Amino acid sequence: MSATGGRPAYDAVRPELLRIERRLMLRGALSLGALSMLTGCRLDDGNAVDTALAAVSRFNDRVQAALFDPGRLAATFPPSAITRPFPFNAYYGMDDIRTVDASAWRLELSGLVADRRPWSLAMLRQLPQRSQITRHICVEGWSAIGQWSGVPFSVFLRRIGADLRARYVGFTCFDDYFTSIDMATALHPQTIMALDYGDGPLPPAYGAPMKLRMPTKLGYKNPKYVAAITVTNRNPGGYWEKEGYNWFGGS
Numbered sequence: 001m002s003a004t005g006g007r008p009a010y011d012a013v014r015p016e017l018l019r020i021e022r023r024l025m026l027r028g029a030l031s032l033g034a035l036s037m038l039t040g041c042r043l044d045d046g047n048a049v050d051t052a053l054a055a056v057s058r059f060n061d062r063v064q065a066a067l068f069d070p071g072r073l074a075a076t077f078p079p080s081a082i083t084r085p086f087p088f089n090a091y092y093g094m095d096d097i098r099t100v101d102a103s104a105w106r107l108e109l110s111g112l113v114a115d116r117r118p119w120s121l122a123m124l125r126q127l128p129q130r131s132q133i134t135r136h137i138c139v140e141g142w143s144a145i146g147q148w149s150g151v152p153f154s155v156f157l158r159r160i161g162a163d164l165r166a167r168y169v170g171f172t173c174f175d176d177y178f179t180s181i182d183m184a185t186a187l188h189p190q191t192i193m194a195l196d197y198g199d200g201p202l203p204p205a206y207g208a209p210m211k212l213r214m215p216t217k218l219g220y221k222n223p224k225y226v227a228a229i230t231v232t233n234r235n236p237g238g239y240w241e242k243e244g245y246n247w248f249g250g251s
């Protein structure tokens with residue numbers, strides 16, 4: 001990491017740099033030093049690093065999208081492997097967890113959707129449910145195994161008459177978080193609208209009343225406290241993505 005050593009401006013992008021460098025090294029191809037050659041950027045200030053990373057990240061999005069296999073399943077685990085207690089994470093601390101009256105909650109729909117009527121929790125519970133025990137990986141350096149159950153998102157998207165040829169699905173949350181995913185991931189069989197965690201309803205810490213759970217994506221791509229969903233051809237971006245996290249965010 002000689003290109004970045006000891007400069008405070010790099011601290012914010014350091015995790016991303018480490019991740020990119022590790023990936024480059026794993027492929028046996030490049031070092032971080034080569035990043036500057038690859039992108040033609042001199043990595044001598046925060047802006048230059050940002051520009052180089054953004055270029056690599058966009059390239060990375062395209063590679064990940066091309067390599068994503070819609071039929072390949074993420075690993076699943078036995079109940080004995082579940083991490084207890086499952087960690088909480090958000091862009092704020094546990095004291096600021098948002099709660100909503102589950103019976104009053106309505107999921108708003110917009111964009112390329114034929115039937116935009118809002119959905120209640122009771123309506124979602126009438127759709128087919130699927131349960132899975134999978135690993136959640138956070139880029140902050142931890143991972144944990146949990147059990148989420150809920151409606152396969154592909155079932156829901158078909159039910160609302162979403163345009164399945166659209167490129168993106170965006171999520172906004174009632175804690176002001178937001179993120180978005182590619183349609184291939186939205187339709188992946190393990191992508192679920194999680195209503196339950198373990199044996200009971202999804203607790204407030206983990207995103208009650210509904211979060212999108214996708215074991216093929218990193219933690220920050222899994223929105224908790226979902227308030228609204230949009231289907232669109234314009235990339236809605238995301239809370240961490242606008243800070244430089246890779247948009248595709250595959251795990």
Ligand SMILES: Nc1nc2c(c(=O)[nH]1)N[C@H]1C(S)=C(S)[C@@H](COP(=O)(O)O)O[C@H]1N2
Nearest residue numbers: 087088089090091138173177219220222224
């Ligand atoms: N609404 C919302 N969703 C969110 C976040 C957030 O701050 N708000 N943080 C993300 C990140 S970075 C992680 S690692 C996971 C943490 O989920 P958990 O609390 O169930 O472990 O939620 C993701 N989804």
Ligand SMILES: [Mo]
Nearest residue numbers: 138139219220
């Ligand atoms: Mo995360």
